[in-house]
Amino acid sequence: MRLALIGFGNIATTLLGLLQSTQKFPLENLTIVSSPGREKAIEAEALARFFDIADTLKVVSTTQDLLATRPDLVLECASHTAVKTHGVAVLAQGVDFVLASIGALSDARLELDLIQAAENAKSRLVLPAGAIGGIDLLAALRPAGNLQVTYRGIKPPNAWKGTKAEAQLDLESVQEKTVFFTGTAREAASAFPKNANVAATLALAGAGFDQTRAELVADPNAAGNIHEYSVTSPLAHYTLRVENQPSHGNAKTSVSTVYSLLREITNRIGPLAI
Ligand SMILES: NC(=O)c1ccc[n+]([C@@H]2O[C@H](COP(=O)([O-])OP(=O)(O)OC[C@H]3O[C@@H](n4cnc5c(N)ncnc54)[C@H](O)[C@@H]3O)[C@@H](O)[C@H]2O)c1
Missing domain, CATH: 3.40.50.720 (NAD(P)-binding Rossmann-like Domain)
Known part of the structure; x- marks a missing residue:
């Protein structure tokens, strides 16, 4: 090759x-x-x-x-x-x-x-x-229509430093799991470009950027970068959660x-x- x-x-x-x-x-x-x-x-x-x-x-x-x-x-x-x-x-x-x-x-x-x-x-x-899985099933369900997809990106508060999360939350003092962003996958990708890949992958495999819901969460108990999503379709329902290890060369990349x-x-x- x-x-x-x-x-x-x-x-x-x-x-x-x-x-x-x-x-x-x-x-x-x-x-x-x-x-x-x-x-x-x-x-x-x-x-x-x-x-x-x-x-x-x-x-x-x-x-x-x-x-x-x-x-x-x-x-x-x-x-x-x-x-x-x-x-x-x-x-x-x-x-x-x-x-x-x-x-x-x-x-x-x-x-x-x-x-x-x-x-x-x-x-x-x-x-x-x-960094996410289950894309084969999500893309397979798409032609049947009526897909509802909600993505949750969960990271420890410190991992959201340097992003727009800082305008919503005092990251140093977050004591419990806190949702600081709710919107479409397109809005999430544009406001949080460095965290946009998984939301974008799910949107493109499934319901599209404007129909896929996204939530971003700061969780002091999160062990690393967690990607979670739920799918409802006339053919199947599922929820998938991936707890990723960071890579050695770039902690932001699973x-x-x-x-x-x-x-x-x-x-x-x-x-x-x-
Ligand atoms: N699809 C996913 O789930 C997923 C997950 C993690 C990372 N990513 C994306 O993968 C990309 C790379 O991640 P990484 O961890 O290797 O990052 P990295 O910062 O370690 O490496 C990226 C490298 O690309 C180089 N680069 C940047 N722009 C360039 C250009 N125009 N031409 C040539 N080289 C260029 C940089 O100098 C750097 O050395 C990022 O955009 C990241 O968002 C995708």
Whole structure:
């Protein structure tokens, strides 16, 4: 496989470590897309840590140079800006694009542009489950309609520091589980962009950004990042709760996200897709 990763932070480096330890054969090519000016530093680190991961390894910073490496699959694990910068061109080239920064799709214009580019070029915009699970069932129930989905993002008060939660709550003195935001998934994604990925994933799999309800909660007893959602549909009802471990490189990112992205790759190169 000719794989391209946009970003070389926590998700990308953890993912490359997992690929290194789980894959029998090296990739044909690995391209890493860095921010402009960081190519040399990232190339040196990537070659030192992941020299055996692919027959050839390149670091680029422009969409044009990325596409010149003829990737089979491009996986974004960087930022909303990276989705905006590279997404449409990658899909328009007929290359499948896997997004980690799914919250970027709360921008309705960007979502439309990406889907149109994929439609025209017969490529696919792939939205992995990331930090949440049960997306297969939620997406399967969607065609039956009448879906009601409520998402709850629960974190210890300190984990909400630096967000708009500070305007609602004195985070230092929260003594009990407190809901500080209730709204639609679109409102949650726009007010809390760094916590938007799960709400956005559920919205896109299920009832849409404007019909999916979201609640954000500060809970002094929460052990880590908890994502919980309930679904009511004419076909089935369920509630799913995931208590995630943070990843070593970025406490905001649940480590299961990296494994979800690994699955997107192995499902394309292994003999079995599940
Ligand atoms: N889908 C999910 O459930 C889920 C869960 C966790 C994180 N995420 C998202 O995944 C993304 C990466 O998370 P992370 O933990 O690796 O973060 P990180 O900050 O550790 O790494 C991101 C890296 O991408 C680089 N970067 C940013 N913009 C770039 C650009 N335009 N071009 C190239 N490189 C760029 C940064 O310099 C950084 O090194 C974030 O957007 C995060 O919101 C999604």
